[in-house]
Amino acid sequence: MSGGVDSSVAAALLAEQGHDVIGLSMQLYDASGADGRASFGSCCSIDDLHDARRVAAVIDIPHYILNFERQFDEQVVSNFVHEYAAGRTPLPCAHCNSDLKFATLVERARGFGADMVATGHYARVERDAASGRFLLKRGVDPEKDQSYFLFPLTQDQLAHAVFPVGDRPKDEVREYARRRRLPVAGKPDSQEICFIPDHDYAAFVTERVPAAAREGAIVDAQGRVLGSHGGIHRFTVGQRKGLGLSTPAPMYVLELRPAERQVVVGPRASLEQTMLTASGVNWILDAPVEPRTVTAQIRHRHHPAPAIVRATGPSTAEAVFETPQIAITPGQAVVFYDGDVVVGGGWID
Amino acid sequence: MTRIYFDYNATTPPAPGVADAVIRVTQDVFGNASSVHAFGQQAKTVLDEARSALAALLHADQSEVVFTSGGTEADNFAIRGAAEALEPAGRRHLIASAIEHEAILNTVKALTRRGWRTTLLRVDETGVVSPERLREVITDDTAIVSVMHANNEIGTVQPVGEMAAIAHAHGALMHTDAVQSAGKIPVDVRALGVDLLSVSAHKFNGPKGAGALWIKRGTRMQPVMTGGKHERNRRAGTENVAALVGLGVAAALAASKMASEAIRVAALRDRLEAGILSAVPGTVVNGARESRVPNTTNISVDRVEAESLLIALDLEGVAVSTGSACSSGTLEPSHVLRAMGLPAHRTQNSLRFSLGMFSTQEEVDRVIEILPRLVEKLRGLTRKAVAAGG
Numbered sequence: 001m002s003g004g005v006d007s008s009v010a011a012a013l014l015a016e017q018g019h020d021v022i023g024l025s026m027q028l029y030d031a032s033g034a035d036g037r038a039s040f041g042s043c044c045s046i047d048d049l050h051d052a053r054r055v056a057a058v059i060d061i062p063h064y065i066l067n068f069e070r071q072f073d074e075q076v077v078s079n080f081v082h083e084y085a086a087g088r089t090p091l092p093c094a095h096c097n098s099d100l101k102f103a104t105l106v107e108r109a110r111g112f113g114a115d116m117v118a119t120g121h122y123a124r125v126e127r128d129a130a131s132g133r134f135l136l137k138r139g140v141d142p143e144k145d146q147s148y149f150l151f152p153l154t155q156d157q158l159a160h161a162v163f164p165v166g167d168r169p170k171d172e173v174r175e176y177a178r179r180r181r182l183p184v185a186g187k188p189d190s191q192e193i194c195f196i197p198d199h200d201y202a203a204f205v206t207e208r209v210p211a212a213a214r215e216g217a218i219v220d221a222q223g224r225v226l227g228s229h230g231g232i233h234r235f236t237v238g239q240r241k242g243l244g245l246s247t248p249a250p251m252y253v254l255e256l257r258p259a260e261r262q263v264v265v266g267p268r269a270s271l272e273q274t275m276l277t278a279s280g281v282n283w284i285l286d287a288p289v290e291p292r293t294v295t296a297q298i299r300h301r302h303h304p305a306p307a308i309v310r311a312t313g314p315s316t317a318e319a320v321f322e323t324p325q326i327a328i329t330p331g332q333a334v335v336f337y338d339g340d341v342v343v344g345g346g347w348i349d
Numbered sequence: 350m351t352r353i354y355f356d357y358n359a360t361t362p363p364a365p366g367v368a369d370a371v372i373r374v375t376q377d378v379f380g381n382a383s384s385v386h387a388f389g390q391q392a393k394t395v396l397d398e399a400r401s402a403l404a405a406l407l408h409a410d411q412s413e414v415v416f417t418s419g420g421t422e423a424d425n426f427a428i429r430g431a432a433e434a435l436e437p438a439g440r441r442h443l444i445a446s447a448i449e450h451e452a453i454l455n456t457v458k459a460l461t462r463r464g465w466r467t468t469l470l471r472v473d474e475t476g477v478v479s480p481e482r483l484r485e486v487i488t489d490d491t492a493i494v495s496v497m498h499a500n501n502e503i504g505t506v507q508p509v510g511e512m513a514a515i516a517h518a519h520g521a522l523m524h525t526d527a528v529q530s531a532g533k534i535p536v537d538v539r540a541l542g543v544d545l546l547s548v549s550a551h552k553f554n555g556p557k558g559a560g561a562l563w564i565k566r567g568t569r570m571q572p573v574m575t576g577g578k579h580e581r582n583r584r585a586g587t588e589n590v591a592a593l594v595g596l597g598v599a600a601a602l603a604a605s606k607m608a609s610e611a612i613r614v615a616a617l618r619d620r621l622e623a624g625i626l627s628a629v630p631g632t633v634v635n636g637a638r639e640s641r642v643p644n645t646t647n648i649s650v651d652r653v654e655a656e657s658l659l660i661a662l663d664l665e666g667v668a669v670s671t672g673s674a675c676s677s678g679t680l681e682p683s684h685v686l687r688a689m690g691l692p693a694h695r696t697q698n699s700l701r702f703s704l705g706m707f708s709t710q711e712e713v714d715r716v717i718e719i720l721p722r723l724v725e726k727l728r729g730l731t732r733k734a735v736a737a738g739g
Contacts, residue, residue, distance in 0.1 A: 111661060
């Protein structure tokens with residue numbers, strides 16, 4: 001229970017259905033900040049933990065706050081900063097789901113006698129009668145679907161996962177929260193990365209990895225130096241703003257070269273690519289040894305595009321798009337769908 | 350579910366008569382104890398009765414008792430009030446033990462930020478502060494020495510009297526936080542030889558929001574709460590008459606029953622401790638077992654996260670804690686166990702069981718019955734996770 005509307009409603013629905021529900025919230029970082037700044041309004045701050053407790057009181061379930069500061073730092077935050085420092089654009093929410101919520105949290109919950117762990121994700125789990133496999137499907141609200149962030153879940157993890165709001169549209173979830181008089185019914189949706197409330201990712205990364213702030217050159221595809229930059233962690237593929245270049249046509253970041261500390265830029269047309277490879281791939285359906293037609297989603301807000309995917313190894317894959325895609329970004333996830341069903345996904349190389 | 354409450358060091362249920370007294374005074378004695386008229390005089394009378402009852406518990410004179418909002422305020426008053434009084438004389442050094450409650454430790458930190466020199470006394474592996482160590486660090490510019498009478502997490506009783514003599518030999522004041530000892534073991538302010546002593550009503554079956562600082566007659570102190578002339582000019586603010594009357598009722602009862610209760614509760618605690626040690630492999634008691642308050646035991650359970658065990662116990666209806674209630678919700682291992690030099694696997698896996706007035710043998714036996722199963726289950730999961738992590 002994050003203290004947001006979705007997990008609050010998830011808990012309330014299960015309690016209403018008569019399940020024996022234990023509310024758990026994860027304290028993930030010291031929300032007061034080193035200098036005592038409070039991170040008001042961000043996910044998992046002290047205020048949010050209080051909100052979760054108030055909801056638990058309204059729906060009359062026990063509630064506990066588990067301190068996962070160390071685990072969150074080791075499994076999510078350090079990966080986040082090192083990915084940025086290595087010229088990639090990380091997706092910490094997916095790591096948090098597979099490595100923390102559906103790993104450490106599930107293990108703790110089992111210790112308390114729980115059979116299943118429910119979250120407020122907009123996604124669905126279904127058991128395929130024919131194969132016996134647990135399928136991950138998109139939530140019914142296309143605007144809110146979060147299956148993209150859940151692709152790394154294993155069969156064992158999916159078997160113990162419940163997503164009570166996944167088969168409802170968001171406005172229905174809010175309406176339910178209002179009807180049950182949950183104190184978070186009108187709370188805004190959480191945005192951005194929860195552990196960087198001021199959204200200054202670059203400062204966060206350089207605080208953790210000072211070496212990331214080493215200067216380098218901004219070059220074009222031919223290697224001509226067009227300018228300089230204060231560290232490649234400040235850039236992501238497809239970025240246009242903040243380059244400080246005075247070129248006649250707008251330039252976009254095409255590639256980050258950590259070894260040379262170079263930011264490669266070019267015109268928008270150069271952002272288009274038709275092929276990607278992925279590693280750390282998790283197949284939820286059978287791995288496509290033969291090429292399989294899917295739709296592939298390369299970032300959270302990307303409209304999935306038709307592609308042919310095939311497994312190239314035990315945990316690697318290659319996808320070829322029907323039409324070129326803009327800004328295929330290393331470090332982000334690519335998730336393959338068959339309609340609403342997640343075929344699998346991996347990390348873009 | 351019948352719940353078992355073994356967290357008396359966090360707070361206690363009210364003793365018989367306490368709640369009635371609080372309600373009666375709230376309803377019938379609403380006067381301001383500082384008012385001249387009959388309403389005020391009535392309030393002053395019941396307040397003085399409470400003051401006398403607490404003075405009797407501490408073997409003190411009632412004129413030396415200054416009521417506060419609780420133990421934290423009393424500790425703040427003791428340290429800050431003495432610091433302010435002694436600073437003009439050039440004394441800017443403060444000594445406290447490393448196992449004090451946060452009310453002392455964070456007040457010490459505040460003085461450090463104001464430029465005071467502060468020294469924390471280590472403890473040995475039994476959780477007892479050494480007077481020898483105090484002798485080494487005390488100087489003639491030491492203003493205050495603050496060492497708790499009994500520790501809240503492990504219950505060990507500290508050699509306060511011996512340390513008071515050392516403090517006085519150097520012209521320093523001696524304060525003791527007796528929040529966890531008052532009402533449990535005899536507290537005699539003269540025998541202890543201290544100048545300042547803090548107590549809190551809700552730790553001895555009184556209401557919350559009521560406590561006191563005992564200030565030995567003649568001690569130089571500055572008020573910390575400034576305002577009107579309450580509490581003989583020592584602590585401003587209209588007295589919480591109802592809660593303080595509750596404090597008086599609880600103090601009188603504690604004084605009259607202390608001898609028999611100490612024996613009864615110690616027997617329960619020892620039964621619980623022995624039962625856990627024999628039923629759960631990999632358990633060990635933290636701190637000296639001889640000189641402890643009779644109600645407390647602190648046990649490390651190997652290969653189990655205390656946080657998980659605490660929750661698993663609560664879901665079974667058993668309330669215990671992982672340290673002081675004030676520091677729960679933080680990841681830091683107990684500062685008390687760390688100061689004792691215990692290894693990480695013991696500082697992070699410790700549970701505190703603290704018993705009291707309404708604890709029974711049935712409850713003790715029930716906990717001994719439940720605990721092994723919960724520990725086994727949590728250990729099984731830990732093993733699996735390690736195996737999966739490979």
